[in-house]
Amino acid sequence: MAKRRVVTTTINGRQTEFLCEPRQTLLEVLRDTLDLTGAKEGCANGNCGACTVLMNGRPVDSCLVLGVETEGAVLETIEGVAPVDGLDPIQQAFLENAALQCGICTPGFIMSCKSLLAENSDPTENDIRFYLAGNLCRCTGYDKIVRAVLDAAKKRNAEPAPA
Amino acid sequence: MRDFEYEAPASVAEAVKILSRHNGSARPLAGGTDLIDQIRTGRHAPQVVVDIKKIPELSVLELTAGGLRLGAAVPCYRMYGDPRISAAYAALADSARIIGGIQIQSRASVGGNLCNSGPAADSTPSLIALGAVAVIAGPAGQREVAVENFCTGPGKNVLAPGEFLVELKLPPRLPHSGSHYRRFIPRNEMDIAVVGVAASVVLDGSGEKFVSARVALGAVGPTPLFANEVGKLLAGQPVNEQTIAKAADAARAIARPIDDMRGTKEFRLHVTGVLTRRVIEESVQRARS
Numbered sequence: 232m233a234k235r236r237v238v239t240t241t242i243n244g245r246q247t248e249f250l251c252e253p254r255q256t257l258l259e260v261l262r263d264t265l266d267l268t269g270a271k272e273g274c275a276n277g278n279c280g281a282c283t284v285l286m287n288g289r290p291v292d293s294c295l296v297l298g299v300e301t302e303g304a305v306l307e308t309i310e311g312v313a314p315v316d317g318l319d320p321i322q323q324a325f326l327e328n329a330a331l332q333c334g335i336c337t338p339g340f341i342m343s344c345k346s347l348l349a350e351n352s353d354p355t356e357n358d359i360r361f362y363l364a365g366n367l368c369r370c371t372g373y374d375k376i377v378r379a380v381l382d383a384a385k386k387r388n389a390e391p392a393p394a
Numbered sequence: 395m396r397d398f399e400y401e402a403p404a405s406v407a408e409a410v411k412i413l414s415r416h417n418g419s420a421r422p423l424a425g426g427t428d429l430i431d432q433i434r435t436g437r438h439a440p441q442v443v444v445d446i447k448k449i450p451e452l453s454v455l456e457l458t459a460g461g462l463r464l465g466a467a468v469p470c471y472r473m474y475g476d477p478r479i480s481a482a483y484a485a486l487a488d489s490a491r492i493i494g495g496i497q498i499q500s501r502a503s504v505g506g507n508l509c510n511s512g513p514a515a516d517s518t519p520s521l522i523a524l525g526a527v528a529v530i531a532g533p534a535g536q537r538e539v540a541v542e543n544f545c546t547g548p549g550k551n552v553l554a555p556g557e558f559l560v561e562l563k564l565p566p567r568l569p570h571s572g573s574h575y576r577r578f579i580p581r582n583e584m585d586i587a588v589v590g591v592a593a594s595v596v597l598d599g600s601g602e603k604f605v606s607a608r609v610a611l612g613a614v615g616p617t618p619l620f621a622n623e624v625g626k627l628l629a630g631q632p633v634n635e636q637t638i639a640k641a642a643d644a645a646r647a648i649a650r651p652i653d654d655m656r657g658t659k660e661f662r663l664h665v666t667g668v669l670t671r672r673v674i675e676e677s678v679q680r681a682r683s
Contacts, residue, residue: 233399253400253443256430276431278584280497289471289500295430296501297423299400300445343496364583365495 240301242267243311251298257291258282260298261308269309269338273367280366283339284308290346292365309338312345321345324383325376332370340366344380353384395434402445406531406560412444414533414556422446422558424467425501427494428510444558451560452505457482462564464526466505470517471496473504483564484680485520485573485592492516492577495584505559511545514613518545519592520575522610522620526564532557542610542620570597570605572680574673577612578665587613588657591645591669595677597633604628607677609641609670614649614662621648624670638674645670 235250242265251260258275261267261284273281275294282293285307312319318326321344331337340363347354347362354362359380360373368376401420403409413420420442423429432438446452447467454465457478464473473490474480480487486504493502493516504517508528521541528539533556541562545551553559577590590612596605607628609621624644631637651662 233397236400252397254395254397254433256395275434277427277494277498280495283497286500290497291500292427292497295427295498297400297426297430297443297445299402300423300426300447346496361583362496365497 236299238299238302240304240306242306243308249298253297253299255298256294257284257286257296257298257301257306258293260301261293267308267310271335271338273335273339278365278367279336280339280343281336283342283366285342285346288346288349290343290365307342307345309341312341319345320386321348321380321383324379324386328375328379328382330371330375330379331368336366336368336370340368340376344383347380348384348387352388354380356381395430396436396439398433398440399442400445401442402448404448406449406451409444409446409449409558410531410533410556412442413558416440416442418555420444422509424452424503424506425469425498427498427502428506446558454561455479459566461566462562464504464562464564466509466559466561467503468505470499470502470504482567483520483524483573485523485575485594485677486517486564488575489517489520489592492583505562508541508544508562509551509553509559511547511549511551511617513545513548513616513618514587514590515618516575516577516587516590516612518618519590519610519612520573521562521564522618523573523575523592523594523608524564525594525608526562528562529560530557531560536560538563542618545617547616568596570599570601570681571595572597572677572682574676574680576669576673576676578669586656589613589649589651589662589665589669591666591673593670593673593677595628595674595681597678597681601678601682602633604631604633604637607641607674609645609674611645611649611666611670613656614651614666619648619650621645621670623648628674633678638671641674642667642670 271281273279421440452467456463470490474487573594575592577587579585595607609624
């Protein structure tokens with residue numbers, strides 16, 4: 232068996248060290264080693280997006296990243312999204328617009344939406360559908376998800392910019 | 395996933411040394427969107443995975459008067475994220491924007507797409523149309539191969555054991571030139587091309603005559619195909635419907651598709667003609683603006 236390595240990353244703002252084998256994916260490390268089970272395994276081949284996390288600010292399928300590749304990386308997972316006293320506006324919008332049923336795909340969708348709204352604060356329906364093409368949902372038919380993202384963008388844009 | 399060792403060399407020379415030492419049982423890792431899945435499914439069983447992203451040359455993205463240098467590990471999002479590159483090498487940006495979804499584009503590289511050597515690779519026809527050259531490093535030093543000669547069969551290419559792709563070199567964009575890539579898929583996104591066509595055209599100052607053109611076809615042969623005859627046919631001809639229709643016929647004559655789950659041979663031949671026409675028309679529009 233290949234030697235295990237120590238990897239140092241920042242996860243949700245906290246410096247985190249873990250031991251992993253080269254063959255372990257980031258998704259396996261998050262779920263099985265670090266007990267961050269918010270990222271889900273759907274297809275395990277980069278089609279469904281249920282395992283989406285942000286790596287150095289970019290959305291990635293954590294099933295297609297090796298744990299050892301994240302040395303020095305800044306990672307954000309669904310566990311770091313909500314503030315201590317409530318929900319992120321995107322999470323709130325998903326709830327209010329009933330944009331989830333079984334919920335397996337939701338952490339991945341929320342992470343992709345965070346990245347979308349960071350890049351484009353006023354996306355059109357088409358922008359949203361294109362950006363979220365790498366996240367599959369087998370329950371909602373997507374309409375409610377698209378509406379939730381439009382709603383989240385609208386509410387964010389209505390709020391005064393943080394000082 | 396089966397067991398393997400991981401190395402992350404910091405130089406081209408070190409990477410060549412590791413790859414040579416393992417004589418074909420080591421595989422370079424760029425974005426991993428093909429390789430990691432292929433290891434998981436058993437299609438590849440490398441003893442060593444060589445992460446090439448720590449090598450500075452592999453992350454170069456440099457646009458100068460001499461053209462574009464594109465490091466083999468540069469992820470897709472950096473192509474369309476740079477307005478200068480999307481303008482000068484539009485076909486490449488068109489490809490990068492539709493390879494997988496956003497998550498894949500964060501990691502997958504154009505160099506990796508070429509080395510995976512799939513017949514339906516979305517960025518390879520664009521590289522061929524834009525005249526890209528592959529810079530390969532190996533135990534005997536560096537060599538250059540025109541991208542149209544890189545792939546030799548489905549999943550096969552000219553890389554010998556110990557060699558790997560360092561960067562792609564694209565010639566400077568000429569005045570009055572434009573390029574485009576388009577594919578046919580039954581969905582809107584996240585699918586494999588049934589047919590893909592890239593074109594790059596150079597017009598004269600009036601915008602009414604083709605000076606030269608390069609066209610490449612994807613998913614209609616065992617490798618992406620350089621449709622050299624189509625470019626020869628367009629050179630010196632007036633820009634009109636008749637010329638472009640002839641080019642589309644010539645592209646159909648070059649395509650040699652198979653029947654498979656994504657489309658029949660007959661359908662692919664038809665779509666090759668339609669896409670060739672549309673892609674040349676859009677390239678002309680871009681060259682004029």
